[in-house]
Amino acid sequence: ITRLGLPIATEFLDPIVPQYIGDLVTWAAIGARTTESQTHREMTSGLSMPVGFKNGTDGRVQTAVDAMVSARHPHSFLGIDQAGMTSVVKTTGNPDCHLVLRGGIQGPNYEARQVAEAVALLTRHDLPPRVMVDCSHANSNKDPHRQIEVWKAILAQRAEGAPGILGAMLESFLASGNQPFAPAADLRYGQSITDACLGWDETETLLREASVRQKPAMLESKP
Incomplete structure (x- = not known):
């Protein structure tokens, strides 16, 4: 896929795998259940590609914002080196993180008002004021065909000049x-x-x- 010139996106679940495939990945996600994980925040601080943190399953955006703040700073953690041996990994921080809105237990969070609130929160924390919208998961109530409705709503917001949306995800x-x-x-x-x-x-x-x-x-x- 890389030789075709197509970008590859994936979700990183642990700090070991990126050492093997990180150079082939263009964009990575940290899922709603791991955004709170200190291990994943430390890992992200050493990744060389943009990373999207999803809001938590409870719908709280602050969780992802805290993760972004943490990941942009240097960290040290136990990982592996290029030879696959256990080592202390020292990172320099990742300035290219962003928020992914995926809804939560209270329902979807892709409407214009909710996007604006998320952008305002990012701005207050001196983070990039743009979000990606996950059209699936709680934003579609896990109905794959409702992703179409979310996708069209995002396109409408973009057409109306909403500056806060950088992209969308589909399953x-x-x-x-x-x-x-x-x-x-x-x-x-x-x-x-x-x-x-x-x-x-x-x-x-x-x-x-x-x-x-x-x-x-x-x-x-x-x-």
């Missing part, structure tokens, strides 16, 4: 839906065995719509 795979984990011979190729996803045909339609709707704004922004 997408080749085939829509999901399937239970089973022996390989019984699995349907290209369908998720975890969260239910949009299919590629639906994803392509959304991407083309975004391209058409964003093009005028991009042209206007050119000097």
